[in-house]
Amino acid sequence: MLEMRDIRKAYATPQGPLPVLDGVDLSLAAGASLALMGESGSGKSTLLHLAAGLDTADSGEITLDGQRLSTASEPARAALRRTRLGLVFQQFHLVPSLSVADNLTLQARLAGRETPDWSQELLTRLGLAEMADRYPEQLSGGQQQRLAIGRALAGRPALLLADEPTGNLDEASAETVLTLLLELVRDSGCALLMVTHSARVASRLERRLTLSHGRLLAEEAR
Numbered sequence: 001m002l003e004m005r006d007i008r009k010a011y012a013t014p015q016g017p018l019p020v021l022d023g024v025d026l027s028l029a030a031g032a033s034l035a036l037m038g039e040s041g042s043g044k045s046t047l048l049h050l051a052a053g054l055d056t057a058d059s060g061e062i063t064l065d066g067q068r069l070s071t072a073s074e075p076a077r078a079a080l081r082r083t084r085l086g087l088v089f090q091q092f093h094l095v096p097s098l099s100v101a102d103n104l105t106l107q108a109r110l111a112g113r114e115t116p117d118w119s120q121e122l123l124t125r126l127g128l129a130e131m132a133d134r135y136p137e138q139l140s141g142g143q144q145q146r147l148a149i150g151r152a153l154a155g156r157p158a159l160l161l162a163d164e165p166t167g168n169l170d171e172a173s174a175e176t177v178l179t180l181l182l183e184l185v186r187d188s189g190c191a192l193l194m195v196t197h198s199a200r201v202a203s204r205l206e207r208r209l210t211l212s213h214g215r216l217l218a219e220e221a222r
């Protein structure tokens with residue numbers, strides 16, 4: 001479903017190129033879940049952004065759902081993102097002027113992928129059905145992140161990319177949000193690539209990989 005082959009990426013800085021990824025290979029099967037770990041600055045977000053087609057690698061090949069992302073144009077990458085990917089970040093990035101229900105469905109609707117039954121099920125399972133007419137500022141942090149997860153899954157993506165999705169939440173909300181996210185991912189059959197600092201969070205996923213000095217370390221067995 002997601003294949004990354006010999007990915008290299010350096011950022012241009014005033015001091016010269018800063019190499020971040022130096023030959024990364026990663027494969028994620030349909031429906032599988034993988035935690036991406038590594039020290040701060042090791043390139044986790046960079047890798048996730050490349051998988052999302054939000055940025056391009058200097059070299060290497062990325063294939064998503066059989067389509068080559070690495071050579072696709074920006075509009076083609078955006079179309080693939082809209083239809084095949086769900087994204088969740090540490091910041092929730094909700095639209096303040098839209099209700100909870102509209103935030104949940106907007107992206108799926110724009111991509112022509114909204115199914116009202118699934119949207120309603122998501123609202124209920126995320127504990128947001130009673131709050132459908134509220135606005136994001138009227139929700140707690142945990143509720144806002146649940147909404148952001150619902151939005152990412154409303155279009156039934158093949159792959160959910162999540163960057164520290166519980167990083168902004170207290171321990172109790174983080175646990176609730178993570179459990180819900182994993183249940184919904186499992187039930188919807190989508191694959192999950194999640195960046196996390198937390199070994200405890202990572203242990204809840206099927207696979208774990210660690211980035212270090214631009215490379216992925218050998219995989220730990222579960």
Ligand SMILES: Nc1ncnc2c1ncn2[C@@H]1O[C@H](COP(=O)(O)OP(=O)(O)OP(=O)(O)O)[C@@H](O)[C@H]1O
Nearest residue numbers: 011012013020038039040041042043044045046047
């Ligand atoms: N746009 C950019 N321009 C220059 N350097 C960048 C840019 N984005 C990231 N970097 C640098 O690349 C390295 C990897 O950053 P990245 O955000 O991918 O790491 P990370 O592992 O996700 O870190 P964290 O866990 O702290 O979020 C860091 O040294 C960072 O400073």
